[in-house]
Amino acid sequence: MSEVIYTPPPDEGLDLIHVDEALIVVNKPEGLLSVPGRGADRQDCMVHRVQQRFPEALTVHRLDMATSGLLVFARGEAMQRALSVLFQDRQVDKRYVAVVKGLLAPDHGEINLPLIADWPNRPRQMVCFERGKPSQTLFEVLARDPLKDETRVALTPVTGRSHQLRVHMLALGHPMLGDPFYGDADSQARAPRLLLHAETLSLPHPVSGERASWGCAAPF
Template sequence: MIVLDKPPGLLSVPGRGPAHSDSLATRVQAAFSDARIVHRLDMATSGLLVMARGLEMERRLSIAFQQRRVEKRYLAVVAGRPSPEAGVVALPLIADWPNRPRQKVDFESGKPSLTHYTLLSHDAASGHSRVELRPHTGRSHQLRVHMMAIGHPILGDELYGDIDSQNAASRLLLHASQLTLPHPLTGATLHFGSEAPF
């Protein structure tokens, strides 16, 4: 497998059309033709992502993700100060089809989605907080929608933030900072870390 530190602004996989052909996956596959995507990060999100080497390793890593044996931790800077300082956001999510690629909370048709958050620090001068986010599920835009839904949008989020939080940062302040997973061959627990660049 290959563990990568994705920069912000780069697609995890190619998008539609030639203008969106550049991606982390295509860059890695140019050097390792057997590299296969197992999970993704939003284009605006930076941080740790793992790719499998070959079909069998892809199968094993995919099973580890499905069985929730992979733990991901993110660092984010959000508007306001979450209260309580640690908690769980359990709001069902579904694609907002008229406004794709946006997702939305939908209590009737949404898929169960769970995020743990912990306040790490608060800057009273700016009114912003640094938080650790631990998704228990892996829905599209889950962390971004959940933080927005509890009134603390991630700074620089052009899809879900209000004008103030969008303008507070030049990029989405969300970084996949820790990844813990079983080695696909040995089963040994592996820990990877990446400092947030903000």
């Protein structure tokens, strides 16, 4: 697969959702890498923009370049370790909203399909029952639009595989609108961007231990 030209959105300042002594929560714009990529032309990313204002900020997790929404950064190495443990132990709850092609029949459900890198077509992923890693996604239909033949759906990843939500919806026969990797020509043409947004996130605060939650409505 040919390399996609990286054209990050202009830096218009941070869309800060929350800041305290332990962590920073930002709304990452669509089209911006979470961390630096390979090459000098892929250094503009969310962590570097956050570090311009908070030099001690460190990465804890990532969002796909094409996905917008809530991203958490740690303030210092101790907080990075603490937050990383929360992610590894699946104590972090994340919910995404997406718009997919077609009318998703069940109102809610669970997708359990193992995923593996599609090496000849990286960074694409694919379902593989022989060598794939267990991957689980919960879904809930928010709205169906029969006229547009589209469904708005909430997605909760139980595991955190690369491109998991996008591949799982594709496997159901409902690619996300605007997805350049997994959509067909029609679904790609229906939206100018990938319609996937990290809308809510909650976790036990690494200092107080109390559950903290944040939200950021999808821009579509």
